[in-house]
């Protein structure tokens with residue numbers, strides 16, 4: 001067989017949430033509820049759908065390789081220069097491009113042990129060394145320990161705020177305190193994929209945070225309901241954007257995606273109303289889990305954490321009922337399941353099924369003890 005680069009040996013593909021179709025096939029079910037990928041259950045703005053329908057007849061043409069209209073719109077939205085905006089095929093591509101552009105063999109990338117898993121995968125793919133720092137309390141980024149892990153080889157630091165899968169959030173003041181302790185030439189990615197869900201608590205990070213190597217990444221996959229379109233972006237110093245653009249594939253943002261994102265930005269009221277719906281449902285789910293003694297901790301974002309020593313049995317039984325949560329064993333959190341906030345009726349069904357499963361498990365425990 002042809003010989004791959006050495007870092008391929010330790011690399012494995014990202015494991016996404018189980019697709020609906022897979023569960024339906026596996027269990028012979030006719031319907032299922034996917035709560036595994038932190039998607040927006042309400043779907044995209046109707047304006048985004050109309051924009052995609054209108055442009056569909058043009059897909060024989062290449063899109064604008066620079067996605068200039070979207071870049072200009074995002075720049076206006078954030079009150080920055082369009083030269084500070086980098087667009088990606090999902091924010092996942094932004095993370096990969098950043099790490100590839102700034103870290104290679106002999107370099108180090110610092111992230112949290114239970115930070116978003118793509119940081120570790122992208123670092124390994126780039127041939128750099130990942131430095132995974134343990135969380136202070138098992139869930140939350142330990143900013144002191146992360147600052148202490150930085151050395152002359154550190155090129156990139158990745159922090160998800162809020163973090164997926166732990167759902168923890170740091171204030172902008174805490175993040176700025178961390179940034180102030182770092183060398184000026186380190187690239188710091190503050191991954192704000194779930195920003196819209198915490199905008200009120202967090203404030204305007206784009207203007208409140210400062211560091212020469214600061215990169216704030218956002219996505220249209222969560223609050224905007226466009227996960228299938230793959231649109232992410234970052235705001236950074238123009239020199240960083242110019243450099244990373246050299247690594248970007250031409251036409252990385254497809255035609256439908258560019259038009260959907262433009263229209264979604266024009267329908268902010270609709271998007272923010274769905275964010276309110278999601279936050280309200282998340283609070284309801286969290287309170288219900290807490291009341292059952294099953295809460296895995298307070299979560300910011302569009303998901304909650306369930307904690308139980310028999311979480312893999314709960315996962316199996318939820319799937320038997322056509323409900324797909326996300327197991328967190330790959331993060332070393334074997335007792336946890338991550339459950340995305342669904343539509344109100346989906347959340348109610350999840351809680352009702354969970355109630356049956358948990359009372360059955362506790363009956364079994366009583367019988368065997």
Ligand SMILES: Cc1ncc(COP(=O)(O)O)c(C=O)c1O
Pocket residue numbers: 037038089090091092093116160162163164191193194218219220221227230231232
């Ligand atoms: C913290 C975080 N960052 C980035 C992403 C990537 O999202 P996308 O590539 O869809 O923008 C995700 C997706 O779940 C995420 O949870």
